[in-house]
Amino acid sequence: MCWLLEVNMRQTTSPNLLKHRLWLIVPAALMVGIFFLYPLGFSLYSAITLDDGGFTLSHLNKAFDLYSKDILFTIIIVLVSVAILAVLSITIAALITLSPFRSLTKTLGFLYRLPLFIPFIVTAQMMRTFLAKNGLMNNAFVASGLLTPMDTVSFLGWSGIIITFVWKQLAFSTLLISGAMAALDESQIRAARNLGASRLSILFQIILPQITSTLGVAMVLSIVTMMSVLSVPLMIGTGSPTMMTADMAFRINSYGDYHVANALGLVSYCICAGLAWFYLRQNLKEKGAN
Amino acid sequence: MFAKTNIAVIAAVGLTQFSSFAFAETTLNVASAGSQNMVDYVKTYLAPKFEATHPGVKVNVVGTGPGDAGSHKIMEKLSAQNDSGLAKWDIDVAVVHQKIGGEMVEDGLLSKYRSEVKTGDMVSRDSAKNALGINVDGYVMPMFHSQTAIAYNSDFVENPPTSYDELVQWTKKHPKAFGYNGIKNGMSGVSFVTGWIYAYGTDAERLSSAPYDKSVESTWNKAFSELKEFNKNITFTPGNAGTLDMLNRGEIFMGPVWVDMFYSWKEQGKIPPSLKLSLIAPGMPGQPMYYVAPAKAAHPQLAREFIELATSPEVQANGIVKQFNWYPGIDANYVEAKLDKATWEKLFAEITPSDLSKYGKSFPIGPYFDDIKEGYERNVSN
Numbered sequence: 001m002c003w004l005l006e007v008n009m010r011q012t013t014s015p016n017l018l019k020h021r022l023w024l025i026v027p028a029a030l031m032v033g034i035f036f037l038y039p040l041g042f043s044l045y046s047a048i049t050l051d052d053g054g055f056t057l058s059h060l061n062k063a064f065d066l067y068s069k070d071i072l073f074t075i076i077i078v079l080v081s082v083a084i085l086a087v088l089s090i091t092i093a094a095l096i097t098l099s100p101f102r103s104l105t106k107t108l109g110f111l112y113r114l115p116l117f118i119p120f121i122v123t124a125q126m127m128r129t130f131l132a133k134n135g136l137m138n139n140a141f142v143a144s145g146l147l148t149p150m151d152t153v154s155f156l157g158w159s160g161i162i163i164t165f166v167w168k169q170l171a172f173s174t175l176l177i178s179g180a181m182a183a184l185d186e187s188q189i190r191a192a193r194n195l196g197a198s199r200l201s202i203l204f205q206i207i208l209p210q211i212t213s214t215l216g217v218a219m220v221l222s223i224v225t226m227m228s229v230l231s232v233p234l235m236i237g238t239g240s241p242t243m244m245t246a247d248m249a250f251r252i253n254s255y256g257d258y259h260v261a262n263a264l265g266l267v268s269y270c271i272c273a274g275l276a277w278f279y280l281r282q283n284l285k286e287k288g289a290n
Numbered sequence: 291m292f293a294k295t296n297i298a299v300i301a302a303v304g305l306t307q308f309s310s311f312a313f314a315e316t317t318l319n320v321a322s323a324g325s326q327n328m329v330d331y332v333k334t335y336l337a338p339k340f341e342a343t344h345p346g347v348k349v350n351v352v353g354t355g356p357g358d359a360g361s362h363k364i365m366e367k368l369s370a371q372n373d374s375g376l377a378k379w380d381i382d383v384a385v386v387h388q389k390i391g392g393e394m395v396e397d398g399l400l401s402k403y404r405s406e407v408k409t410g411d412m413v414s415r416d417s418a419k420n421a422l423g424i425n426v427d428g429y430v431m432p433m434f435h436s437q438t439a440i441a442y443n444s445d446f447v448e449n450p451p452t453s454y455d456e457l458v459q460w461t462k463k464h465p466k467a468f469g470y471n472g473i474k475n476g477m478s479g480v481s482f483v484t485g486w487i488y489a490y491g492t493d494a495e496r497l498s499s500a501p502y503d504k505s506v507e508s509t510w511n512k513a514f515s516e517l518k519e520f521n522k523n524i525t526f527t528p529g530n531a532g533t534l535d536m537l538n539r540g541e542i543f544m545g546p547v548w549v550d551m552f553y554s555w556k557e558q559g560k561i562p563p564s565l566k567l568s569l570i571a572p573g574m575p576g577q578p579m580y581y582v583a584p585a586k587a588a589h590p591q592l593a594r595e596f597i598e599l600a601t602s603p604e605v606q607a608n609g610i611v612k613q614f615n616w617y618p619g620i621d622a623n624y625v626e627a628k629l630d631k632a633t634w635e636k637l638f639a640e641i642t643p644s645d646l647s648k649y650g651k652s653f654p655i656g657p658y659f660d661d662i663k664e665g666y667e668r669n670v671s672n
Contacts, residue, residue: 066667128528134539154541156528238526240472240671250474253357255660 047262093178131155180214323360329353361390392424414621423500423655432619437576438481469542476530497654514669553615573649
């Protein structure tokens with residue numbers, strides 16, 4: 001094995017072979033270039049140019065002029081969802097890691113994974129009948145005598161979007177976080193317990209500080225996913241205000257106006273890039289401190 | 291075992307399909323834009339009828355997708371064949387939306403066939419001559435007409451509003467009981483907003499005909515600010531089907547819907563019989579679908595015979611009205627004679643023919659339509 005590695009290293013250093021190796025990444029690089037970088041570059045270009053190719057900010061102006069409220073709405077929805085998501089997925093992951101009831105945690109471990117296999121559009125359709133004013137949830141409350149039909153409220157709207165996002169992304173982020181928790185050295189937890197630490201202080205003082213980077217990854221990936229979902233705001237949201245994806249679709253379907261749709265895309269790209277920058281900076285800071 | 295039998299059956303069925311192809315002398319290509327129910331109508335209702343009376347002819351039906359985008363695909367194909375100078379185009383009959391129908395006439399892609407079909411003079415609607423400001427007289431035959439109207443729950447609303455003014459008063463008295471889907475989640479909401487502009491901005495006749503005048507838009511500010519005020523007293527619904535869903539669950543008691551969708555849902559029991567329709571003054575828009583014949587169709591004579599069959603009073607009565615709950619494309623008087631009283635009354639029970647002719651408007655011409663939608667986005671929703 002050792003010998004193989006050595007040969008490998010020797011091969012890597014040979015410049016001729018290195019050149020050959022580069023060819024190996026060409027198919028993948030071409031795929032990324034043609035199907036990702038080119039469309040991305042094209043849509044950014046289209047967001048800031050006129051039909052004749054001249055530079056303009058009018059599309060961005062129009063995007064803010066017509067959709068500033070929706071942009072703000074999108075940011076708030078995503079941030080609130082991600083905050084709830086963080087709390088819930090940490091709670092579930094901590095229960096699975098720290099709970100003494102093994103059979104319970106096994107069931108929980110199975111249950112939380114279910115949404116992973118359900119597409120967003122199916123989730124949206126499900127929530128549409130579940131969260132409506134006279135939907136399954138409220139009807140269940142009414143039937144059990146907890147509410148009267150007059151007290152029920154509809155969750156279709158901003159709250160429904162948040163519930164759907166959290167429900168769908170919970171599986172993904174819990175999977176990442178509980179994985180990170182399981183990878184921690186068990187002896188640390190045992191040691192803390194021996195010294196009399198409660199489960200809560202083990203979570204906050206031993207476990208959480210060590211998994212912040214995984215938590216960050218889970219949250220940033222969830223934000224990017226939520227920013228890109230079209231079916232949920234279309235099916236559960238009510239259109240006023242709505243999320244930016246719905247505005248982009250409307251711009252294209254209703255006016256055939258790709259410029260302003262791309263300008264909105266640029267704005268949503270900037271929001272994601274801003275969050276990614278914040279996350280990377282935090283990450284680097286921690287590494288620097290260590 | 292079952293799988294094997296299935297494969298054998300499928301293969302056998304496949305073979306019969308091929309063999310019928312082989313024996314057919316002619317294939318008539320029909321392209322239909324619109325939702326699946328329209329493609330189904332052409333494929334399962336019209337095509338077999340046509341094949342039965344034309345031995346040796348096979349009708350090949352292709353659906354190109356819903357909305358203007360579906361019609362656009364047909365136009366793109368025809369103009370590509372036109373540009374490349376083909377002598378014979380491979381679409382004989384097409385079903386397209388009003389807006390694209392007009393554009394195809396302008397681009398010279400269609401033949402002026404209406405005077406050559408027997409049913410040509412049974413057409414009475416204005417939309418057979420004027421497609422959102424473009425003169426299409428002679429080039430199109432309406433397949434059916436679809437209309438938007440206000441649906442209401444008659445158990446709770448005894449005197450439904452008959453005009454936009456009354457509706458505004460009603461929503462003040464019953465906050466949140468009226469619902470519509472804004473303008474981004476489907477055409478019934480767009481239609482309601484267009485009707486609002488007809489009522490409080492500029493009348494329908496002016497906006498539905500050329501020439502376009504950019505300054506007209508500036509007079510709508512008051513209409514939009516009133517609409518913003520109106521929106522505070524209502525519930526927003528998630529889409530065309532969303533409005534019907536909420537009416538069904540009793541979460542709202544009134545809302546704009548497509549009439550054909552309303553009747554189909556009622557027939558399927560998806561909404562209760564207590565829901566009724568009212569077309570309010572000064573009117574709400576609707577739109578026709580057109581039968582058109584491309585200028586260089588390979589089988590022009592068969593195409594005319596196909597359209598003749600499709601627009602005959604019998605087919606309009608049993609197919610369009612009875613099975614699919616659409617308003618007929620040809621003059622209603624010809625169709626009424628072919629239907630039993632009950633079916634006819636069902637279609638016109640809630641919206642009478644006179645209401646329909648008074649308050650059934652067409653959509654505005656393209657640029658005004660964009661002005662209305664963008665004005666809404668700028669002044670009402672943002």
